[in-house]
Amino acid sequence: MRPLDPRLLKHASAARWFLLVGAVLGLAQTLAIIAFAWLLSQSITLAVNGESFARLRGTIAALAGVVVVRAVIVWLLEVAANRGAAAVKSQLRSAVLDRLAERGPDWLAGQQDARVATVITSGLDALDNYFARYLPQLLLTAIATPILVLLMLWQDPASGITVIIVLPIIPVFMILIGQATQVVQRQQWDALQRLSTGFLDVVGGLATLKIFGRDRRQAARLTDLTDQYRGRTMKVLRVSFLSGFVLELAGSLSVALIAVSIGIRLVDGSLLLGVGLFVLLLAPEAFLPLRQVGAQFHAAADGLAAAEEVFAILEDDDVRPVATAPAGLPTLPTRAGVLRFDGVTVHRGEATPIDGFSQEFSAGQLSVISGPSGVGKSTLIGALQGFVPFDGALWLDGGLIAPGDSRTWLAWAGQCPGLFSGSVTTNVTLGSATVDDDLVATALTWAGAGDLDPTLHLGVNGAGLSGGQAQRVAAARAIYRCLALDTPVLVLDEPSSALDTDAEDALIRGLATLAAQGRIVIVVSHRPAFLTAADRVVQLKEVAHV
Known part of the structure; x- marks a missing residue:
């Protein structure tokens, strides 16, 4: 230097x-x-x-x-x-x-x-x-x-x-x-x-x-x-x-x-x-x-x-490509409560885990994306978040979503809980300017964690909770954001992989309640309970043509 x-x-x-x-x-x-x-x-x-x-x-x-x-x-x-x-x-x-x-x-x-x-x-x-x-x-x-x-x-x-x-x-x-x-x-x-x-x-x-x-x-x-x-x-x-x-x-x-x-x-x-x-x-x-x-x-x-x-x-010049509609695709009419993937393709080097994925997810439905491990389910969610470069287009209520656009309309919880040292309430309300204790309680209940004390202090990486409890707190964080900011889209990635039957059923009921409020609820899961409870199941194959 x-x-x-x-x-x-x-x-x-x-x-x-x-x-x-x-x-x-x-x-x-x-x-x-x-x-x-x-x-x-x-x-x-x-x-x-x-x-x-x-x-x-x-x-x-x-x-x-x-x-x-x-x-x-x-x-x-x-x-x-x-x-x-x-x-x-x-x-x-x-x-x-x-x-x-x-x-x-x-x-x-x-x-x-x-x-x-x-x-x-x-x-x-x-x-x-x-x-x-x-x-x-x-x-x-x-x-x-x-x-x-x-x-x-x-x-x-x-x-x-x-x-x-x-x-x-x-x-x-x-x-x-x-x-x-x-x-x-x-x-x-x-x-x-x-x-x-x-x-x-x-x-x-x-x-x-x-x-x-x-x-x-x-x-x-x-x-x-x-x-x-x-x-x-x-x-x-x-x-x-x-x-x-x-x-x-x-x-x-x-x-x-x-x-x-x-x-x-x-x-x-x-x-x-x-x-x-x-x-x-x-x-x-x-x-x-x-x-x-x-x-x-x-x-x-x-x-x-x-x-x-x-x-x-x-100063790395790795620029993410801008989402554009596929050639020849007419402009969609405005449709309230619809999230649409149009010809979404994701490249990973020479591999193409997602190729021409086109689907609509409607409000009021509990939609489940399923498929074998490694097929590209989390990659598809990454494209929705704007974190993964892709070709094709994303539409919400008829408006085009660009990768660089703010995702204020989206609440999300990933496979890793991502908890930190602090109370359960602090973890659930991460990113919120104010804390609504009633919403915290509601979010925990709908996530199947109503038995957790919101004032319980957690250690580094959520130490003090079991794997299933940490997973439910992460789901409660996404639900809290959905309720507090009134986001129309909620996405959960494998939210019940560490849950027992009772906790999973409670989570499914909470997500169904959110969908009934007119929200687009998408869950990535291969668990039988979610597949049974889903209003709509999207199966991804080895190459994601649906």
Whole structure:
């Protein structure tokens, strides 16, 4: 990643605001540095010349004022950096989450969950160092260093020429060190990703590992991954310390070269004391920002690596095709309470699990989509949600539904309950601005979970509930959304695979009640109870022609 990637300015407007504020504060800090060096050199010169304290009082007071002003500017720059980092992280996270929502679970299923989670959490948190340490020094390098070098060249051409000659040495070292740093930093980042993914896999399958007695082996694997990450981290630290030493050495020798030159000319009287002191005080300030850019690059490398992956997610050109009606299909007349699939075809690489699917689902009916596993039932629902690219057209009440359109008319529950830590009520009302306790109770009852206490607190992933109970809470969430937002379409994907007969019958009764209210209720299921209770059954074959 470049020192200042234009993509950062493109995707995070707060970065542009910070650059503007940082540039103003950097210029103010440069002027404060010049004023400090001038006043200090004048104070020393007057003292050496034997001037009285009364004569020095004004200069010393002005010097003290400049010190205070410089401290305030440094504080303001740090505040701006911290606020800028927080705003940029927030904007990038929002953009990534919006992008993930746009792509949907179909795309996310092909990614490593732990890798994506690491990037948008701890990865972006590392941008704090980029904004707080690296970027301010980069701004000072672009603003302060040229001004100070020109001022030195004006006051003492010999010292200015010396700075111009030796200054490029530091960027050369920075380039060489930066190449080595990027390699070891990328290795450390990859090691962290492997550790995160491995740990998540072990936690997810811990029960199975315990049953088959393989948990000890996985502990050894995690230990090995941890050792790899520790080794990569120590290698990064070694490179950081060595590079910092090299940059400090190069900067110190450059300042020493200027100091020796000034000292010799002060002795032979070819340079005035005031000018010599002024230039000598400016010399380290001219080198400091450039040295700090190299030193702080290591602190910002984690954030830069994470930002690269964020930009890869945001700028992927995988565009979902727009739904269009099949060629020659006349515009449908407006029909209230009808959801229509017209020639819907879904491609998965070279495979075509759904090919030319055309069906109508009417309000007031409990419709069941059935078929063998892997035939494409969930894929068809993904197309309805707009998460799976497809050819053909979807119509609701005679209006065309595009993949990018909002699905405010749809309530859905998938095969995975997707519960989180919190009360049953919190899980059921997910996404709702307000909580209606009566609707929560109704949704739970119609989902066959009327015996569950809405105030029951659940652990991570719904811990504390059985598989069947978790499934019913997920169904209640979709029913609550259907009732609260008055959505005309309700879709449930295998809602009773873990339910007993009584719970399944209660769920069927609740869904029949929703259908009787004039809603389009679609259930993906192969359970005999649903097939028997359905008003309409759509059977999918190996290729979904119906």
